[in-house]
Amino acid sequence: xxxxxxxxSIFLHLAVVAVLFGLQxxxxxxxxxxxxxxxxxxxxxxxxxxxxGYTGLLSLGHAMFFAVGLYAAGLPVYYxxxxxxxxxxxxxxxxxxxxxxxxxxxxRTSGVSFxxxxxxxxxxxxxxxxxxxxxxxxxxxxxxxxxxxxxGFAGITFDLTKPDVRYNLALCxxxxxxxxxxxxxxxxxxxxxxxxxxxxERTRMLGYNSFAHKLKAFVIAGGLSGTSGATFxxxxxxxxxxxxxxxxxxxxxxxxxxxGAGTILGPLLGxxxxxxxxxxxxxxxxxxxxxxGLALIVLVAWFPKGIxxxxxxxxxxxxx
Amino acid sequence: MDFGAFFFLATLEGLVQAAVxxxxxxGLSLVFGVMRVVNVAxxxxxxxxxxxxxxxxxxxxxxPVLGFLAAxxxxxxxxxGIAFLGERLVLKPLNYGPQxxxxxxxGFLYIxxxxxxxxxxxxxxxxEPPFQFDVEFPWFGYSGYKLFVICTAALLLCATWFVMRSxxxxxxxxxxxxxxxxxxxFGIPVGRVYAQVFAIGAMLAAVAAVLIVPIQQAHYLMGLDxxxxxxxxxxxxxxxxxxxxxxxxxxxxxxxxxxxxFFSPTLAKIVATLFVAxxxxxxxxxxxxxxxx
Numbered sequence: 001x002x003x004x005x006x007x008x009s010i011f012l013h014l015a016v017v018a019v020l021f022g023l024q025x026x027x028x029x030x031x032x033x034x035x036x037x038x039x040x041x042x043x044x045x046x047x048x049x050x051x052x053g054y055t056g057l058l059s060l061g062h063a064m065f066f067a068v069g070l071y072a073a074g075l076p077v078y079y080x081x082x083x084x085x086x087x088x089x090x091x092x093x094x095x096x097x098x099x100x101x102x103x104x105x106x107x108r109t110s111g112v113s114f115x116x117x118x119x120x121x122x123x124x125x126x127x128x129x130x131x132x133x134x135x136x137x138x139x140x141x142x143x144x145x146x147x148x149x150x151x152g153f154a155g156i157t158f159d160l161t162k163p164d165v166r167y168n169l170a171l172c173x174x175x176x177x178x179x180x181x182x183x184x185x186x187x188x189x190x191x192x193x194x195x196x197x198x199x200x201e202r203t204r205m206l207g208y209n210s211f212a213h214k215l216k217a218f219v220i221a222g223g224l225s226g227t228s229g230a231t232f233x234x235x236x237x238x239x240x241x242x243x244x245x246x247x248x249x250x251x252x253x254x255x256x257x258x259x260g261a262g263t264i265l266g267p268l269l270g271x272x273x274x275x276x277x278x279x280x281x282x283x284x285x286x287x288x289x290x291x292x293g294l295a296l297i298v299l300v301a302w303f304p305k306g307i308x309x310x311x312x313x314x315x316x317x318x319x320x
Numbered sequence: 321m322d323f324g325a326f327f328f329l330a331t332l333e334g335l336v337q338a339a340v341x342x343x344x345x346x347g348l349s350l351v352f353g354v355m356r357v358v359n360v361a362x363x364x365x366x367x368x369x370x371x372x373x374x375x376x377x378x379x380x381x382x383x384p385v386l387g388f389l390a391a392x393x394x395x396x397x398x399x400x401g402i403a404f405l406g407e408r409l410v411l412k413p414l415n416y417g418p419q420x421x422x423x424x425x426x427g428f429l430y431i432x433x434x435x436x437x438x439x440x441x442x443x444x445x446x447x448e449p450p451f452q453f454d455v456e457f458p459w460f461g462y463s464g465y466k467l468f469v470i471c472t473a474a475l476l477l478c479a480t481w482f483v484m485r486s487x488x489x490x491x492x493x494x495x496x497x498x499x500x501x502x503x504x505x506f507g508i509p510v511g512r513v514y515a516q517v518f519a520i521g522a523m524l525a526a527v528a529a530v531l532i533v534p535i536q537q538a539h540y541l542m543g544l545d546x547x548x549x550x551x552x553x554x555x556x557x558x559x560x561x562x563x564x565x566x567x568x569x570x571x572x573x574x575x576x577x578x579x580x581x582f583f584s585p586t587l588a589k590i591v592a593t594l595f596v597a598x599x600x601x602x603x604x605x606x607x608x609x610x611x612x613x
Binding site for chain 1: 410420423434437590600601604
C-alpha cells in the first residue's frame with residue numbers, strides 16, 4: 001500500500017461518516033429510523049466480515065454473539081434497572097468472553113465442520129432463549145420501559161427516546177467499528193489474516209501461528225457482533241429471541257456477500273441495500289425470505305465479489 | 321401391560337422413527353459423501369415430499385391405496401427432478417466449493433420453504449393412511465400401517481445398499497467418492513454422477529416423508545427438525561461414512577424417546593445440538609470408529 005492510497009482510503013471512510021452525519025438533516029423521520037437501524041446492524045456485518053471476508057472462515061452462527069450482546073445488555077436493564085453505559089459494556093464483555101470460548105473450540109475444525117459446528121452452537125444458543133422463556137419471553141421478547149431510557153455520561157444527559165440522539169450515537173459506534181476494522185485490516189496481522197484465507201498451509205509454513213490469528217479474528221468479529229447487539233438493545237429498547245435465530249446468522253452473511261466480502265465498507269453498503277430492498281418489497285409481498293433465498297443464490301453464483309468487491313476489481317483498486 | 325410388552329411397543333415406535341430417519345439421513349450422507357456438499361436444503365426436500373403426498377392423495381381421494389401408491393412413486397420423482405435442476409443450474413456452475421455450495425443450499429432452503437408456504441399455506445395438512453387395520457399381537461393390537469413403514473424403509477435401505485454394492489451406477493458413485501479425479505480419468509462421467517447423487521439424496525428424503533406423513537401431518541416448517549436429526553445421524557455416524565449414518569440413524573430413532581423422557585423437549589434439543597458440535601470437534605470420525613476419509 002502506498003502512502004497515497006492510504007490517504008485516499010482514509011479520506012473515503014471519513015467522507016462516508018460525514019455523509020451519514022449530513023443525511024440526518026435532509027431525510028424524513030421514517031428514513032432516519034431506518035438508517036439508524038442500518039448503522040447498528042452494519043456494525044454486526046462489518047465485524048462478521050473480519051472473519052468471513054478477510055480470514056476466509058464462514059461462520060453460520062454469529063447470531064449467537066449478536067444475541068449475547070443483546071441479552072447481556074438488555075436483561076440487566078430490564079430486571080435491575082442497570083445504568084445504560086454499564087449495560088453496554090456488559091454486553092460487549094459477554095460477547096468477547098463467549099467468542100473466545102467458542103472460538104477455541106470451533107477453530108479446532110476447519111472447512112465444512114467449522115460451518116456446521118458454529119451453526120450447531122448458535123442453534124443451541126437460540127434454543128436456550130426459549131428454554132429460559134420465563135426470563136426472556138422467547139419470541140415475544142421484552143420491551144425495556146421508557147423510564148430507564150436516558151442516561152448521563154460525561155455530564156450530558158442522553159435521552160434515547162429522541163431519534164436524533166439515537167441516530168448520532170449509532171453513527172459514533174459505526175465510525176468506531178470502521179476505525180477498528182480499518183486499523184486491523186491495514187496492520188501486519190491483518191495481512192496475515194488474508195494470507196490465511198488465501199493459503200493456510202503456506203502461512204503456517206512461513207512460521208505464523210495461524211490458530212492464534214484465526215482466534216483473534218474470531219474474537220474481533222464476535223466482539224463487534226456483540227457491540228451491535230448491545231447497541232440495538234439499548235437504542236431500540238427491545239430484546240427478543242428472533243435475533244438469536246439462524247436466520248440472523250444467515251442475514252449477516254447475505255449483507256456481507258452483497259456489499260462485498262473483504263472490503264471495509266461493503267457490509268455497510270450491503271446492509272443498507274438489503275434493508276431498503278426488504279422494506280420496499282414488503283409493501284406488496286410478505287415473502288421476504290424468498291428474496292433472501294434468491295439473493296443468496298444469485299450472489300454466490302453470478303456475483304461472488306459483491307458490489308464493492310466488483311467496484312474494486314474494475315475501477316478503484318485502492319479500496320481497502 | 322407388563323414390562324416386556326411395553327418394551328416391545330416402545331421398540332416398535334422407535335423402529336418407525338428409525339425407519340424414516342435412516343432414509344432421510346442416508347440421503348444427506350450420500351450427498352455429502354460423494355459430492356462433499358453440505359445440503360442444508362435437505363430437510364426442505366423432505367417437507368416437499370410430504371406436501372406432494374398430501375396433494376396427490378387428495379387428487380385421487382376416492383381410492384386411498386391407489387392414491388398413496390401414486391404419491392409414493394410420483395412425489396419422490398418430482399422432488400428428485402427439482403433437486404436435479406437445482407444441481408445443474410446452481411451447484412454445478414459453483415464448482416462444488418464448500419462455502420459457495422452451502423450458501424446456495426441455504427438459498428434453496430429459504431426459497432422452497434417460502435414457496436411451500438405460498439402454495440400450501442401455514443396449516444398442517446393431514447394425510448389418511450392408505451389402509452387401516454391392526455396387527456394383533458398377544459398383548460396389544462398395533463397399527464398395520466406403521467409396520468408397513470418399517471418394512472418398506474428396510475426394503476429401500478437394502479435396495480440402496482444393493483445399488484451401491486452391485487450395480488454400475490453404485491460403482492461409479494463409490495469411485496467418485498473415493499477419488500473424483502481418478503474416477504474421471506477412468507471414464508466415469510463425474511458431473512452426471514453428482515447430479516444423480518443429488519437427486520437420489522433428495523428422493524430418499526421425499527420417500528421418507530411420504531411414508532411418515534400419514535402418521536405426522538405435513539407442515540411447511542417440518543423440514544427443519546428433519547434436517548437437524550439427519551445432521552446428528554450423519555455426524556455421529558462419521559462424516560462421509562454411509563454405513564455409519566444408517567447405524568447412527570437407527571440408534572437415534574430407537575432411543576428417540578429417551579432424551580425427551582429425561583429432559584423437556586427444548587432442553588433435549590439443546591443437549592443434542594451441543595453434543596453434535598462436540599462430536600464434530602473432538603471425534604470427527606464419528607462415534608463408531610470408522611475411518612474418516
